[in-house]
Amino acid sequence: MQSTPNYLWSTEDLLGQGATASVYKARNKKSGELVAVKVFNNASYLRPQEVQMREFEMLRKLNHKNIVKLFAVEETGSSKQKVLVMEYCSSGSLLSVLEDPANAFGLAESEFLIVLQCVVAGMNHLRENGVVHRDIKPGNIMRLVGEDGQSIYKLTDFGAARELEDHEKFVSVYGTEEYLHPDVYERAVLRKPQQKVFGVTVDLWSIGVTFYHAATGSLPFLPFGGPRRNKEIMYKITTEKPPGAIAGIQRQENGNIEWSYELPITCRLSVGLKDQLIPILANILEVDQEKCWGFDQFFAGTNDILHRMVVDVFSLQQASSHRIYIHSYNTTTKFLDAVFKQTNIVPHHQEYFFEGHLYELDPNLQAHNFCKTTESSPLTLLSTSEQPEDVVGVQYRDPALEFPKLVPRVDVVADCSAAKSAVGAAHQTLRLGQRLRRGRELLARGLHWLIGNLRTECSRILEQRRGAHSVLACLQLTQGRTHLLYEAAPAGSRGPAGVDVLRTRLQRVEEELSQCSHSIFDFQGALDGILAELVKDRQQVHEDKSIQQIECCLQKMQVIYKQFKKARTCLRLGYNEEQIHKLDKLHLGNLARRVLSIFQNDCVQQYQEALALHSSRMRKVCEIKRHLKRLSNRISSCSVEMMECQECLQAALDRLLQPEKWDLAPAPPEPPPVPLGQEMALRMQELLEQLRSVSCDLQLNNSIIERLGGAAPTPPV
Known part of the structure; x- marks a missing residue:
């Protein structure tokens, strides 16, 4: 057991461990309230005093529901080690969520949108306070479940964070290599001498990798054998990535890189959400810091998604389901155009049913007045065209390709x-x-x-x-x-x-x-x-x-x-x-x-x-x-x-x-017996x-x- 004047914990209740500190589940000695304590090890004290104090100062400065709260800074009784007492997130991290086999192919669409909303809100608070995190990754995004049963995600671990305005640069390197911007990766991982300086957009690269990981269950850039085993190819993939590509994978040793401009079919996100998300990923996974989006563009793009509502549509002839992301103030005309983009059924041939009845959509009706739909209770679309519609059906990758081969030899x-x-x-x-x-x-x-x-x-x-x-x-x-x-x-x-x-x-x-x-x-x-x-x-x-x-x-x-x-x-x-x-x-x-x-x-x-x-x-x-x-x-x-x-x-x-x-002309010659x-x-x-x-x-x-x-x-x- 270890303790500070107000908190007590067991070293067996380890929540996470890094190069300079370990995090444990602890309790308040008076109230019994659960907290997380970050205990710094001896290696952390080898850092300059300014660096040691930076995380304390950052957490004191920040106050947002999507950033883990700092309650106190205390010292252990014997060794006088510094301890950060923080908000306890009982449901692990985003990484632990993604490590669950149920999410091997990415998060469900509803959960991904929650991650998107929470991370964007937390990052927005950081930028408002001139803070760059420098170690964004799923392991540093904590999760707890609110009273309504919905997830809440919070940014944590500000050991690498520092104050930096949009126009300022830094030269020190921090972070986790799979999520590092290639310029930082070159110096921090490959140890190559270079004179590059880094701006706040390095956080955007890490966010892009994190969002891709959350959407698909895997990293976007994968050399044969994995990123930790083939670091030179990892660097090659990220730096030679064509514009617009959001992923690159090497399937064979010394093989070619397969570039992808789309999210994989195994991803659980709908086409409607993919179409909104892919341009954002393409613009923040940009190696050239001058061409990469800034935070203003990133916030504009992500908030555009988050402020849209969803209308579920099922195309009856095509046997295909669609999710239409549309602003609540958009009218029927905009909605019909969005449906056309996904189904190729022109607006004047679209006819809808809902809950058994013909559903008339006035051209000027705003989307917030549409009926409330779900995937199991969508608007049913019927094409009135005389040309038959091709059956599309459910599109998927054969799951037999996803099952691994089990070898007889025992290797735990x-x-x-x-x-x-x-x-x-x-x-x-x-x-x-x-x-x-x-x-x-x-x-x-x-x-x-x-x-x-x-x-x-x-x-x-x-x-x-x-x-x-x-x-x-x-x-x-x-x-x-x-x-x-x-x-x-x-x-x-x-x-x-x-x-x-x-x-x-x-x-x-x-x-x-x-x-x-x-x-x-x-x-x-x-x-x-x-x-x-x-x-x-x-x-x-x-x-x-x-x-x-x-x-x-x-x-x-x-x-x-x-x-x-x-x-x-x-x-x-x-x-x-x-x-x-x-x-x-x-x-x-x-x-x-x-x-x-x-x-x-x-x-x-x-x-x-x-x-x-x-x-x-x-x-x-x-x-x-x-x-x-x-x-x-x-x-x-x-x-x-x-x-x-x-x-x-x-x-x-x-x-x-x-x-x-x-024209009553006189009758022929024979006179009638009675007066005419x-x-x-x-x-x-x-x-x-x-x-x-x-x-x-x-x-x-x-x-x-x-x-x-x-x-x-x-x-x-």
């Missing part, structure tokens, strides 16, 4: 490393299986919504057709009565011929409406058939146990990995322990093969079958959708035809309803009343046609 260090890689690969396989399953669910659900919408459209068109048929029946009756009245009227009142022609036109309308009715019933039957298939498919997805089986294998692999971690601490295994170790390694290999078998034979196969069925169904459904639109237009055209017929009837009746314009004037007056009076009755019917028909919206048909698609 190598076996532990291999077990860690195997567990990491199993985690990645599990995530891929979950993505494939979620993809199947989104396919079935989206198509179910689309079919529901089309069935509603069928009902609407049937109602439209019934209304048109009712008007047709009235018009046919009116046409018949008008024809009889027209024949009964004096010859001079009839005007141009045409009432008889209307019968033929109305018969054509009747045939057209009858065909539309049969087509709609056929479409309803086809949609009901697909819907029944979807219900079965969704039930199969629900009953699928492949994810649970992979999880079970993964749990057993993690137990073996923990055993191998314990074995690694032993210098030599006893005979019995070695035999158990061999059996565990054999079992680990069997579990890894089982995980891959479940993934390939269940997850992938079922997903591929679902994609094939989905493509066929989407073609049928989209064809029905187009036909329904044409049917609606045909019924609207019928309504227009009926309106024209009605106008002809009305014109004929208008002429008949104006007796003063009738009296009989003609009675006939005309009766005819006028009938004409007025028919005219009222026509006016009623006209109002019905207008309600059907038959004023003008929409253009066919």
